[in-house]
Amino acid sequence: MGSGHREPFENPVVEWIDSRMPIFTLLNKEYGVFPVPRNFNYFWNFGAIAGFMLVVMIATGLFLAMHYTADTDLAFDSVERIMRDVNGGWLIRYIHMNGASFFFIAVYIHIFRGMYYGSYKKPRELLWILGSLIFLLMMATAFLGYVLPWGQMSLWGATVITGFFTAIPFVGEDLQTLLLGGFAVDNPTLTRFFALHFLLPFVIFAVVFLHVWALHVSGSNNPLGIEPKGPQDTLPFHPYYTMKDSFGLLVFIIIYCVFIFFMPDALGHPDNYIKADPLVTPAHIVPEWYFLPFYAILRAITFNMNLYFLAGFAILAVLLVEFVWRKKPVYIPSASAGIALLAVGGLLALIGFTGDSCARIDAAWLEANAGFKGLCGALQGLPFMSAETAPVSAKLGGVLAMFGSVALLFVLPWLDTHPVRSARYRPLYRVCFLLLVVIFLILGYVGSQPADAAIAGIPLILVGLAGTGYYYAYFLLILPLLGRFEKAKPLPESIHEAVLGKQIKAETKI
Amino acid sequence: MSAHTQSDHDKDGETRRDFMALVAGAFGAVGAAIAAWPLINSLNPAKDTLALATIEVELSEIPVGTAKTVMWRGKPVFIRHRTPEQIEAARSVATQSLIDKEADEQRVKKPEWLVTVGVCTHLGCVPAGQKESDNHGDFGGWFCPCHGSHYDTSGRIRKGPAPKNLAVPPYEFLSDTKIKIG
Amino acid sequence: MIKRTFAKYLVVLAALALAPAMLSAPARAAGGGEKPLDMTWTFDGPTGTYDRAALQRGYKIYREVCAACHSMNLLYYRNLEALGYNEEQIKNIAREYTYMDGPNDEGDMFERPGLPSDRFKSPFENDKQAASANNGAVPPDLSLMAKARAGGPDYLYSLLVGYEEHAPHGHTLLSGQYWNKYMAGHVIAMAPPLAEGQIAYEDGTPQTLEQYAKDVSHFMMWAADPYMEERKQTGIAVILFLIVFAGVMYAYKKKIWKDVH
Numbered sequence: 001m002g003s004g005h006r007e008p009f010e011n012p013v014v015e016w017i018d019s020r021m022p023i024f025t026l027l028n029k030e031y032g033v034f035p036v037p038r039n040f041n042y043f044w045n046f047g048a049i050a051g052f053m054l055v056v057m058i059a060t061g062l063f064l065a066m067h068y069t070a071d072t073d074l075a076f077d078s079v080e081r082i083m084r085d086v087n088g089g090w091l092i093r094y095i096h097m098n099g100a101s102f103f104f105i106a107v108y109i110h111i112f113r114g115m116y117y118g119s120y121k122k123p124r125e126l127l128w129i130l131g132s133l134i135f136l137l138m139m140a141t142a143f144l145g146y147v148l149p150w151g152q153m154s155l156w157g158a159t160v161i162t163g164f165f166t167a168i169p170f171v172g173e174d175l176q177t178l179l180l181g182g183f184a185v186d187n188p189t190l191t192r193f194f195a196l197h198f199l200l201p202f203v204i205f206a207v208v209f210l211h212v213w214a215l216h217v218s219g220s221n222n223p224l225g226i227e228p229k230g231p232q233d234t235l236p237f238h239p240y241y242t243m244k245d246s247f248g249l250l251v252f253i254i255i256y257c258v259f260i261f262f263m264p265d266a267l268g269h270p271d272n273y274i275k276a277d278p279l280v281t282p283a284h285i286v287p288e289w290y291f292l293p294f295y296a297i298l299r300a301i302t303f304n305m306n307l308y309f310l311a312g313f314a315i316l317a318v319l320l321v322e323f324v325w326r327k328k329p330v331y332i333p334s335a336s337a338g339i340a341l342l343a344v345g346g347l348l349a350l351i352g353f354t355g356d357s358c359a360r361i362d363a364a365w366l367e368a369n370a371g372f373k374g375l376c377g378a379l380q381g382l383p384f385m386s387a388e389t390a391p392v393s394a395k396l397g398g399v400l401a402m403f404g405s406v407a408l409l410f411v412l413p414w415l416d417t418h419p420v421r422s423a424r425y426r427p428l429y430r431v432c433f434l435l436l437v438v439i440f441l442i443l444g445y446v447g448s449q450p451a452d453a454a455i456a457g458i459p460l461i462l463v464g465l466a467g468t469g470y471y472y473a474y475f476l477l478i479l480p481l482l483g484r485f486e487k488a489k490p491l492p493e494s495i496h497e498a499v500l501g502k503q504i505k506a507e508t509k510i
Numbered sequence: 511m512s513a514h515t516q517s518d519h520d521k522d523g524e525t526r527r528d529f530m531a532l533v534a535g536a537f538g539a540v541g542a543a544i545a546a547w548p549l550i551n552s553l554n555p556a557k558d559t560l561a562l563a564t565i566e567v568e569l570s571e572i573p574v575g576t577a578k579t580v581m582w583r584g585k586p587v588f589i590r591h592r593t594p595e596q597i598e599a600a601r602s603v604a605t606q607s608l609i610d611k612e613a614d615e616q617r618v619k620k621p622e623w624l625v626t627v628g629v630c631t632h633l634g635c636v637p638a639g640q641k642e643s644d645n646h647g648d649f650g651g652w653f654c655p656c657h658g659s660h661y662d663t664s665g666r667i668r669k670g671p672a673p674k675n676l677a678v679p680p681y682e683f684l685s686d687t688k689i690k691i692g
Numbered sequence: 693m694i695k696r697t698f699a700k701y702l703v704v705l706a707a708l709a710l711a712p713a714m715l716s717a718p719a720r721a722a723g724g725g726e727k728p729l730d731m732t733w734t735f736d737g738p739t740g741t742y743d744r745a746a747l748q749r750g751y752k753i754y755r756e757v758c759a760a761c762h763s764m765n766l767l768y769y770r771n772l773e774a775l776g777y778n779e780e781q782i783k784n785i786a787r788e789y790t791y792m793d794g795p796n797d798e799g800d801m802f803e804r805p806g807l808p809s810d811r812f813k814s815p816f817e818n819d820k821q822a823a824s825a826n827n828g829a830v831p832p833d834l835s836l837m838a839k840a841r842a843g844g845p846d847y848l849y850s851l852l853v854g855y856e857e858h859a860p861h862g863h864t865l866l867s868g869q870y871w872n873k874y875m876a877g878h879v880i881a882m883a884p885p886l887a888e889g890q891i892a893y894e895d896g897t898p899q900t901l902e903q904y905a906k907d908v909s910h911f912m913m914w915a916a917d918p919y920m921e922e923r924k925q926t927g928i929a930v931i932l933f934l935i936v937f938a939g940v941m942y943a944y945k946k947k948i949w950k951d952v953h
Contacts (some may be wrong), residue, residue: 085558090923244945244949247945257931258931538937544930
């Protein structure tokens with residue numbers, strides 16, 4: 001990077017350095033005159049805002065680490081010492097604590113913006129994957145950090161989350177013991193979590209560097225989703241976007257400060273102000289809000305996936321690939337064969353699901369509904385129907401569904417095959433995507449509630465299952481289908497023309 | 511907008527823009543400095559550290575001619591029960607001839623009790639001289655083994671690289687046999 | 693047009709900032725207890741402050757009543773300065789308690805009077821002793837109680853005034869159990885701690901159960917959040933600064949973008 005032709009600088013010191021190591025030339029190229037589409041809206045602020053939050057978290061985290069003690073006997077009190085005795089410690093801690101939430105707010109908006117405007121599509125696939133990796137690393141870092149204050153939610157959240165690993169067949173228990181350094185979340189866990197929580201932000205920083213590098217190779221997407229055709233479509237990054245980003249950042253910081261100074265504990269959980277006690281489990285364990293949608297997906301899978309269900313599921317998956325992902329089926333000769341397989345697969349999955357669910361249906365209700373009782377009896381009589389013989393237990397199913405929901409982000413560029421990027425020109429996609437956002441928020445609500453909660457008689461577990469279903473359908477079914485059949489609105493010729501056209505329209509209105 | 515006002519406007523706009531850049535930059539610089547302050551200030555001693563800044567010492571346990579070392583704010587404090595000869599040695603020196611001109615009367619509250627911070631004012635080593643068998647230096651007080659500073663029986667620097675006398679911590683007599691340091 | 697997109701952006705930003713707060717809020721309502729009373733406090737709102745007289749009364753209640761069972765391990769006597777006591781008063785308060793210290797030069801432990809740098813004296817040596825003295829239930833530490841319960845001081849107040857003499861029909865209480873409207877699950881191991889006229893107030897404040905509950909909740913809020921006043925005052929200054937800064941930035945940004953739009 002940065003070699004080749006170099007314009008001399010006027011300032012002699014700058015010139016002296018630059019002629020030996022052209023760092024100023026590089027900065028000017030990448031952040032000064034770097035051409036950026038002229039039509040960004042304010043949603044394009046959030047990349048810079050997320051970067052700012054990373055710096056805030058590293059800076060405050062460094063100073064907190066100087067006062068923190070990673071020891072189960074001392075950790076809770078050392079955090080309270082920061083809050084009470086360290087000069088300005090309460091401020092640093094509240095900035096860090098709420099900073100995690102605001103980092104996630106910025107990143108969620110950044111991700112949803114990328115999805116709405118199709119920023120993940122060619123040639124920006126790698127940029128998107130690096131971004132997804134940052135998100136994954138952030139989730140790990142946030143989880144590790146939440147354990148450090150050693151409150152009740154720290155301990156029990158860590159217990160539940162490391163419990164995921166026990167779902168892995170054969171090696172799960174050993175893996176969990178290895179992760180914890182013992183048989184429960186305890187001192188060895190806390191010390192290694194502290195070490196990793198300190199390390200990961202720097203890994204994130206490195207991946208952010210790669211993310212920005214990839215961005216500067218492909219250039220930014222924009223609300224129209226069409227590539228700039230020439231200088232009339234772009235503006236230099238400085239001062240146009242440095243100043244626009246600065247303004248947006250300030251507005252963001254103001255909202256952030258309202259939380260820091262006036263409602264610092266609003267996003268946290270009261271139980272985390274109780275010192276961790278391995279003998280008492282809180283009534284209702286919830287993760288931090290930014291994990292809630294994924295937590296709802298985890299809890300949505302309450303059924304064991306027995307052989308019937310998995311066989312049906314496999315047939316349906318083959319059909320998905322053959323008829324939806326491929327333009328022409330390769331292995332299935334005709335549409336009627338496909339329909340027959342659909343019926344078989346669907347039936348198998350239904351048999352498996354119902355048979356497994358029968359084991360959990362209320363006995364009194366079953367007694368009153370003789371028809372169901374007979375059905376359940378017959379289904380449960382089948383071989384390989386019991387929970388013990390199910391290859392994928394409900395627990396493992398939940399963990400797979402949750403990690404799968406994050407994994408889908410990584411392959412999104414290949415699931416959405418539509419050539420048009422921006423949702424502005426894809427009315428159907430727009431509706432489906434906005435629905436996804438709404439459902440994601442509903443999943444968040446479901447995740448925040450106790451597992452047995454219900455609204456208007458509908459168990460929230462079912463809402464969670466339906467939401468999970470839509471989430472997966474959006475990525476695996478809707479996007480490929482839209483890619484093949486959605487007719488996009490006509491795209492403008494160029495960014496310049498679109499911006500001018502809008503301006504003329506606005507002026508004639510006045 | 512017509513063509514000739516356009517250029518006037520540009521020129522005017524240019525200076526106004528420079529001015530606004532300056533204002534925005536000033537706000538940014540002030541804001542960054544204010545934000546950095548709590549981080550830096552957090553490195554100063556915390557309130558619990560400051561609260562532990564006083565200790566009480568029982569003097570009746572220190573016979574004449576011996577000394578005791580106690581810890582105060584993480585540093586050694588020398589408490590010496592001086593003999594009449596040591597007091598005499600400290601008081602017979604002309605103050606003007608000293609490196610750090612301080613009379614013995616200024617350094618003690620009661621002549622037989624000398625209380626000093628046991629940290630050499632040169633580079634922070636702990637001078638020898640608390641025990642009978644220690645090297646007391648050329649002036650019968652303390653001798654710093656690091657770079658050879660000699661202190662007298664009033665803890666004053668007499669020879670060597672140290673620029674100042676051993677510091678006297680704030681202390682008060684709670685009774686005839688008890689002092690509070692800090 | 694810029695204004696409209698910006699307004700839209702603000703709405704989205706505000707919604708996304710508040711969504712998590714709304715998401716986590718309903719989850720806090722503890723099961724089985726009535727919703728706490730909605731009280732008015734002097735520390736409410738962005739400019740609220742603690743009432744020093746109420747804090748001193750609340751501390752008196754803690755000292756004379758609560759401290760018999762509940763520790764406040766995160767507080768030091770020196771912290772009482774914030775309640776309006778001077779150094780001499782604090783020394784005198786601390787001196788009333790005896791602390792085990794040592795070892796001395798002979799290697800023995802010895803007793804000494806408390807100092808301002810000592811933590812509030814705990815009623816029990818350790819949790820086991822606390823449990824055995826209280827039917828097996830450890831009275832929780834009160835240092836952070838106002839932050840560690842959903843509803844904060846409202847909840848604490850409600851709990852203190854929420855005792856019912858008898859359990860509702862159909863519920864039986866074991867010995868050492870009491871019925872409280874606001875406790876999750878209603879059954880509480882703490883006997884009604886406060887009663888009218890129990891603690892003498894010197895400043896003429898009414899000596900009622902409600903007043904006692906209010907004062908001690910006030911005190912516990914301070915104990916959990918001693919920097920609240922400083923925090924809010926700093927917050928107002930910081931946000932005003934940022935608003936002006938953002939205004940300058942907006943004007944500057946508009947100036948730069950003028951030729952483009």
